[in-house]
Amino acid sequence: MKALLLVGSPRGKRSTSYSLGTYLLSILQERGFEIKTLIVKLELASDKKVETMLKEVNASDVIILTAPLYDDSQPYIVVKLMELIAAKEMKLDTKRFIPIINCGFFESVHITAVAISIYHQFAKTMNLRWVGSLAIGGGEMFGGARGKLLDDLGKIADKMKMVLFDVAEKLSSDVNIGDLVPMVFPKLFDVKLLKKGFIKMNNRSWKKQAEINGGKVDAKPYLE
Numbered sequence: 001m002k003a004l005l006l007v008g009s010p011r012g013k014r015s016t017s018y019s020l021g022t023y024l025l026s027i028l029q030e031r032g033f034e035i036k037t038l039i040v041k042l043e044l045a046s047d048k049k050v051e052t053m054l055k056e057v058n059a060s061d062v063i064i065l066t067a068p069l070y071d072d073s074q075p076y077i078v079v080k081l082m083e084l085i086a087a088k089e090m091k092l093d094t095k096r097f098i099p100i101i102n103c104g105f106f107e108s109v110h111i112t113a114v115a116i117s118i119y120h121q122f123a124k125t126m127n128l129r130w131v132g133s134l135a136i137g138g139g140e141m142f143g144g145a146r147g148k149l150l151d152d153l154g155k156i157a158d159k160m161k162m163v164l165f166d167v168a169e170k171l172s173s174d175v176n177i178g179d180l181v182p183m184v185f186p187k188l189f190d191v192k193l194l195k196k197g198f199i200k201m202n203n204r205s206w207k208k209q210a211e212i213n214g215g216k217v218d219a220k221p222y223l224e
Contacts, residue, residue, distance in 0.1 A: 003028045003171070004060035005037040006053075008067030008078040012039045014147045016102050016139040017066035023150045023161065024064065024100070027168035036060070040077050053081075054088050062096045062171060063128070065119075068139065069103035072114045082122050097128040098167075098177070102139030108181045111135035116179060132177035134167070136160070136184060159184040 005025050009015035018039075025035045036056055043053040057063060067078050074082075085092075099119040101111045112135050123130045142150065142157060150157040150164075163182045170177045210217045 001032070001061045002034045002036070002059060003062040003064060004056055005035070006057075006063065006065045006081065007037065007039045008065055008075060008081065010041055010075060010077060012041055015068070016142045017068055017100075019142055019149050020100055020102065020136070020160070020164065021064060021066035024164045024168055027165055028062075028171060031168065031172040033062070033172075040081050044077060044080060050084060054084060054090070057085060058088075058090045058092075060095065062098070064098050064100065066100045066102075069101055069111050069115055072110055074115060074118060085126060086122075093127040093129065095128055096131045096171070096174075097123050098131050098133060098171075100134040100136070102136040102142075104138070104140045106138040108135040108137040110137070112179075112181060130176075131171070132167075133179045134163070134177075135179070135181045137181075138184070 003025060005021040007015065007018050007021055009017035012018065022037060025037065029035045038053055038056060043049045065078070067075060101115055103110050116133050116135060119133065120130065142153065142160065150161055159182070163184060167177050207217050
């Protein structure tokens with residue numbers, strides 16, 4: 001069996017998408033899978049690389065797509081990937097497909113409200129066998145942007161590793177995992193008082209980044 005990981009984050013290897021996906025692949029490899037990882041952003045750099053990527057998709061038994069959430073939807077490079085696959089005539093009905101999506105917010109509803117449905121529709125259109133999905137809130141805590149892998153993070157990553165271990169076990173046994181919304185961050189983050197603190201801190205960070213990039217988060221142009 002061959003498992004292909006498609007990393008759909010623009011950050012590439014310095015991303016939570018890469019960290020989660022490669023950990024899952026390592027377990028599948030221990031279970032006898034032949035594994036391959038492709039960074040979608042890099043594979044879109046030329047027609048030749050695109051062709052190679054599509055060949056890998058066609059040659060794989062399990063396709064794992066890891067990606068972040070951008071405005072409750074897919075990043076452009078993931079949309080482009082899906083368009084390229086759709087435009088290529090391939091027999092995909094025997095292939096298993098699982099998207100693993102993370103977002104910076106702790107509430108996974110940001111993922112499940114729209115993005116997962118889009119992936120569902122893609123799988124249905126392409127006759128891919130949907131085996132389940134993961135919607136992971138609080139993705140930034142897994143250190144991908146800092147170049148960290150799950151094994152580098154200690155106990156904070158233990159729950160996430162257990163979830164991925166279970167996913168690997170089910171993929172190895174050809175069992176569907178279902179659409180999962182795992183609670184993988186410490187319960188203290190769910191305390192109401194702390195939530196307010198996190199929201200205030202995040203809002204301050206967003207405004208600072210907006211100022212650096214010339215944006216005005218408090219602008220109301222349609223009132224003028």
